[in-house]
Amino acid sequence: MLTIGTLSKKTGTKVQTIRYYEQIGLMPEPGRTEGGQRRYDNAQLDRLSFIRHSRQLGFSLDAIRELLDLSDHPNHPCDEADAIARRQLKQVEQRMARLKALRTELKRMVHECSGGRTGDCKVLEVLRDHSECLTEHEEIGA
Amino acid sequence: MLTIGTLSKKTGTKVQTIRYYEQIGLMPEPGRTEGGQRRYDNAQLDRLSFIRHSRQLGFSLDAIRELLDLSDHPNHPCDEADAIARRQLKQVEQRMARLKALRTELKRMVHECSGGRTGDCKVLEVLRDHSECLTEHEEIGA
DNA sequence: ATACATCCTCTAGCCGCTAGAGGTTCAAGC
């Protein structure tokens, strides 16, 4: 039986985060001592490791919820898990493409700044005037 | 004089967002009509365009605050603006590197899934067992 | 018995918006 602190160390998850996962129903309610402290078993350790690892690969908590459900039913066809992973891959690729365009623009800004006064700083000028940009970069975030 | 709706259309910023920027002090309080509606001038249009464009390049609102301050003082040396842009460039590059590693891992997962039952789905297996991964990918988010 | 690390709950905050309720103002058409 593991305390929440031990589970925290073993999985690299903050104690608060574990309680948060329980609150939103991603982790099951664990057993408790007479005094009311949480005690975890190995199944729960595995589950939390799964969650953490999925988070590191960028899956949303909602996607993880689905993946966990699938993982709990070993006889279902696995197309769905595959689809979720493909979706995630696609998202990652989109984000990469976006960042690549940003990098180009930022590099250009920085290169052209010759270290004078802010009045004729290329960085600020570009920010002021979008028409100096090579690419459109409409959507914010993503 | 522009209404908030017109400003919204011209800059591609939602009305609510403009009010939010005012609330956090990123946009100045505009003039008002007798009835209390906001009216903007061209200086404010420029400022909002600057903010939006910076957001599109991924700058945080705090960074934008600094950039706007610098932009307001044309006689200062522009090292600082340059530094902010370089910082942003660095962040973008770090995020790209991270995403690249994730993409590799996700691709591998997806390729190895042969479409059977969830019980022996490679996707779920990898998520269950980090040791199957080629790279460490410790930090979440970023 | 005592110390003190760890645990508990609860509330609020982070970023950058976004949505909705419920009410007021403006401008155009008649």
Next chain:
DNA sequence: GCTTGAACCTCTAGCGGCTAGAGGATGTAT
């Protein structure tokens, strides 16, 4: 001048995914 209705107003709450802190209870080693 009056009516309509789109656009405005304020205020509050919510999103994702945590994180921090207050204030108090428990567990374990000595």
